[in-house]
Amino acid sequence: MTTEQEQRRKVIRSRLLTLAGPFIGLLFVTSLFALSSELRPVFYTGANWKNIFTQTVIVSIGALGMTMIIISGGIDLSVGSVVALTSVVGARLLEHKVSAPVTILATLLTGGLVGLLNGSMIAGFRMMPFVVTLGMMGVTRGAAKWLADNQTVNFDGESMVTRVMEKVSPDTFFPLPSGVWIALLLTLLMSVFMRCTVFGRYVFAIGSNEATARLCGIAVRPYKVLIYSIAGLFFGLAGLMQLSRLSQGDPSVAIGLELDIIAAVVIGGASLNGGSGSVIGAVVGALVMAVLRSGSSQMNWPNYVQEIIIGIVIILAVGLDRFRQSQAAR
Amino acid sequence: MVNAPRLQVEGMAKRFGATVALKSVSLEVAPGEIHAIIGENGAGKSTLMKILSGACRPDSGSLHLDGVRFDPEDPHAARQAGVAMIYQELILAPHLSVEENILLGEEPARLGWINSRSRREQARAALAQLHYEHLPLGAPVGSLPIAEQQVVEIARALIREPRLLILDEPTSSLTQVDTQRLFAAIRRLRDRGVSVLYISHFLEECQLLCDRFTVLRDGESVGSGAMASTPLAEIIHRMVGRNMEEIYPRSARSPGEVLLELKGLSGRIRPSEASLLLRRGEILGVAGLVGAGRTEMLRATFGLDPVAGGEILVRSSLRTHASPRQRLRDKIGLLSEDRKEEGLLLNRSLADNVTMTRFEPVSRWGFINPRVQKQVTRDWMTRLKVRARSPFQPAAQLSGGNQQKIALGRLLHHEADILLLDEPTRGIDVGSKAEIYRLIHELAGQGKGILFVSSYLPELLGVCDTLAVMCRGVLGPKRPVAEWTEHSIIEAAVGAGTEKA
Incomplete structure (x- = not known):
């Protein structure tokens, strides 16, 4: 029957649109800046893109953890504060001449510990993720300021940690800072992990319908604790990148970062209702925002214009997603 | 005019x-x-x-x-x-x-x-x-x-x-x-x-x-x-x-050993007292009014709700308290009465829905093999006559009857042999109903034990071998279905028959 073929074609089309959506958005914002003849020669240079990629590292790594949380039907608002806290922890350790590998491990574990706390409260007491992590946002921000004596923490000397985000030869695209490679590698790993493993299916199942997940014998609560803890490790890594970029621990850094990260995940096609989302999409979503920021600051547009544009992009992304879903349901 | x-x-x-x-x-x-x-x-x-x-x-x-x-x-x-x-x-x-x-x-x-x-x-x-x-x-x-x-x-x-x-x-x-x-x-x-x-x-x-x-x-x-x-x-x-x-298939079966036994099972509110014996190859119907505690009995048996008192024996070994995960390991499967809210992952694929409780045959070292998963799901879809375009279609796009077959398919893929079916034909078309009756009949023939909860008396009388009625949390004695009529079931369900006792 022709209607059946039509149906099949419709399904394939909508599936392609889901996969390609964020990429099309990226292409669109990238080509947008080609319209300006004065921007064209500076915007499409290796140096500029190196900048954009480097700026996306922190949001991207945060988005890896956040995507998993949002797919499972949760949310984490404490990311910005966790990034600040872990960067201060790292800086303090380096200040006391602790070796780089130990510092890295301790920073990651700090993030993981906050995640473990979040997850335990959410799963253990069945509290709303929004409220728990909102509280944790205050707690960790305060802890960061306390640990840093309410000022930036400086440390002397070179370290493996500070070199991660260092830009050698700023005029060419290569070599990219190792932070960019780390983010890329983790993105691929995480994407495969969420798509292809049993664990990944369970995360989707919990977000899609918790009651069904329970019916299917999935131990929902331990999984939630695990999800927030793993995400916490990613947030710790993001904090490490932050530390590396500033070469100092700053307790007041990354305020509002969680909203950027959530926006990236949503632009990437995730639903805040849980049960859907894409790791690669989220990272592309982070790039979309970085490209917009970079382009508009080079156009010398004031900050508020950037904010308005990015706001519109988020709403557009969600609107397109709604439209796509209603098309698919038809 | x-x-x-x-x-x-x-x-x-x-x-x-x-x-x-x-x-x-x-x-x-x-x-x-x-x-x-x-x-x-x-x-x-x-x-x-x-x-x-x-x-x-x-x-x-x-x-x-x-x-x-x-x-x-x-x-x-x-x-x-x-x-x-x-x-x-x-x-x-x-x-x-x-x-x-x-x-x-x-x-x-x-x-x-x-x-x-x-x-x-x-x-x-x-x-x-x-x-x-x-x-x-x-x-x-x-x-x-x-x-x-x-x-x-x-x-x-x-x-x-x-x-x-x-x-x-x-x-x-x-x-x-x-x-x-x-x-x-x-x-x-x-x-x-x-x-x-x-x-x-x-x-x-x-x-x-x-x-x-x-x-x-x-x-x-x-x-x-x-x-x-x-x-x-x-x-x-x-x-x-x-x-x-044509709707209700019938053939003689001889029930085998006891698969599931409830002894005075009670839950937090309902049921207050449920005892039953389910044998291999038996379809045991449970009738009762809405709110009598039938669903709660199945949920407590499956470990979704806590057991407050009494005992549950699975294949003659005492297993009163268990999580759904352990029940699934004991090869017990529950079909939820609420397909949309609990039974299915509506926005996930049919393949995920069918294989969710037992990924082992379609995965290796924790990685799912989509080709195998697709083939396995397609086999079940053919067997259960599910009308759908692809195993990777979201479950939400299917009609009620086909969704229910997918939910049943999960129990079958799990190779459960104690099936707790809660209103398996609610809200689905007549054709799918007949197919589900035939399937239940076939499964009983293969030696599975089936607990069939329903509010629709004709299907209980048509499908089950034995039947018990629940009234205000108490499960009455089970009797061969031939000894029941719609009238006597309703009497037992409203508690008219127990008054004199």
């Missing part, structure tokens, strides 16, 4: 995605006639009502109202044309008064000021038409009993002086007495020339109230006639579309 019919529906068709809701529906309603729309769940009744009330538009077919073409764009247009719809779920503002509710959106006003006196008169007049003028006009609607709320809803519909009133299952939450009073009110409207479309699956009620009927089956109108001159059996035959013997 040259009178045009009040309502004329011709060749109405409507599809939602791949689901055909209406294939071809035609019917006629005369002025001042109460016309019953009869059909099982999924027959297309609600879609037809949505079209008539303007909530959705047909793909093809025509509607005429008193001979004039009627094509409502939205519910407002339908109301303007004189079609009033009263839904099963009342839509009243509970905090507003009776009077305010009746004239909500129709307030007699000048320059935004409500004319209270005229509003009171109109409300009183509407209630008087129904002989309910004694209702307190100032009382908040939420404080009235449900039957009187129903009357307020109808009075509201009368304000626009409708030509056609559509009532969807209006008696589902009413007592016998209230039903009689409601019927009196509806007859009064008929005598004033209002036509009424009355939707119900209580046939006896339709016989009492209605003048004529139309039967819908699988989206088609399969017969109309005068209610009084048509025997019930014929209407049922039209509704179901086949004879009973």
Whole structure:
């Protein structure tokens, strides 16, 4: 029957649109800046893109953890504060001449510990993720300021940690800072992990319908604790990148970062209702925002214009997603 | 007589995605006639009502109202044309008064000021038409009993002086007495020339109230006639579309060893005392009223709800307290009564839904092999006759019957041999029902033990080998199905039989 073929074609089309959506958005914002003849020669240079990629590292790594949380039907608002806290922890350790590998491990574990706390409260007491992590946002921000004596923490000397985000030869695209490679590698790993493993299916199942997940014998609560803890490790890594970029621990850094990260995940096609989302999409979503920021600051547009544009992009992304879903349901 | 019919529906068709809701529906309603729309769940009744009330538009077919073409764009247009719809779920503002509710959106006003006196008169007049003028006009609607709320809803519909009133299952939450009073009110409207479309699956009620009927089956109108001159059996035959013997397969089975035993099981509230023995190759039916504790018994058995007292023995070993995960490991499977809220991951693929509890055969070292998963799912889809495009289609896109087969497919893929089925045929079409009955029969033949909870007595009597009735949390003794009748089941369910004991 022709209607059946039509149906099949419709399904394939909508599936392609889901996969390609964020990429099309990226292409669109990238080509947008080609319209300006004065921007064209500076915007499409290796140096500029190196900048954009480097700026996306922190949001991207945060988005890896956040995507998993949002797919499972949760949310984490404490990311910005966790990034600040872990960067201060790292800086303090380096200040006391602790070796780089130990510092890295301790920073990651700090993030993981906050995640473990979040997850335990959410799963253990069945509290709303929004409220728990909102509280944790205050707690960790305060802890960061306390640990840093309410000022930036400086440390002397070179370290493996500070070199991660260092830009050698700023005029060419290569070599990219190792932070960019780390983010890329983790993105691929995480994407495969969420798509292809049993664990990944369970995360989707919990977000899609918790009651069904329970019916299917999935131990929902331990999984939630695990999800927030793993995400916490990613947030710790993001904090490490932050530390590396500033070469100092700053307790007041990354305020509002969680909203950027959530926006990236949503632009990437995730639903805040849980049960859907894409790791690669989220990272592309982070790039979309970085490209917009970079382009508009080079156009010398004031900050508020950037904010308005990015706001519109988020709403557009969600609107397109709604439209796509209603098309698919038809 | 040259009178045009009040309502004329011709060749109405409507599809939602791949689901055909209406294939071809035609019917006629005369002025001042109460016309019953009869059909099982999924027959297309609600879609037809949505079209008539303007909530959705047909793909093809025509509607005429008193001979004039009627094509409502939205519910407002339908109301303007004189079609009033009263839904099963009342839509009243509970905090507003009776009077305010009746004239909500129709307030007699000048320059935004409500004319209270005229509003009171109109409300009183509407209630008087129904002989309910004694209702307190100032009382908040939420404080009235449900039957009187129903009357307020109808009075509201009368304000626009409708030509056609559509009532969807209006008696589902009413007592016998209230039903009689409601019927009196509806007859009064008929005598004033209002036509009424009355939707119900209580046939006896339709016989009492209605003048004529139309039967819908699988989206088609399969017969109309005068209610009084048509025997019930014929209407049922039209509704179901086949004879009973074709629907319920029967063959002799000899039950084997005991698979599941409950000894005085109690849950937090319900059940209070449930004991039963389920054997290999046995289909044990559990009847009872809604709220008697049947679902709770299955949930406690499966580990979804806590067990407060009593014992559960699985294959003769004591396993009272366990999580769903451990129950699944014991090869017990539960089919939820609520497909949408609990039974299925609606936005996930059929493949994930089928293989969710047992990824082992389709994965290696924690990685899922999509090719194998697809093949395994496709095999189940073929066996269960699931109509779907692809194993990777989201479950939400399937019709109720096909969704239920997928949910059953999960239990089969899990190789569960103790199946706890909670209302497995609720809200699905007759064809799928028959297929599910055949499947249950086949599974019992393979030596699985099946606990079958249902509120639909004919299927319990048709499918089960043995049957027990639950009444207020207490499960009665199980007896061979041949010793039960619909009458004795109902007696046991309302507790009439146990009084003397």
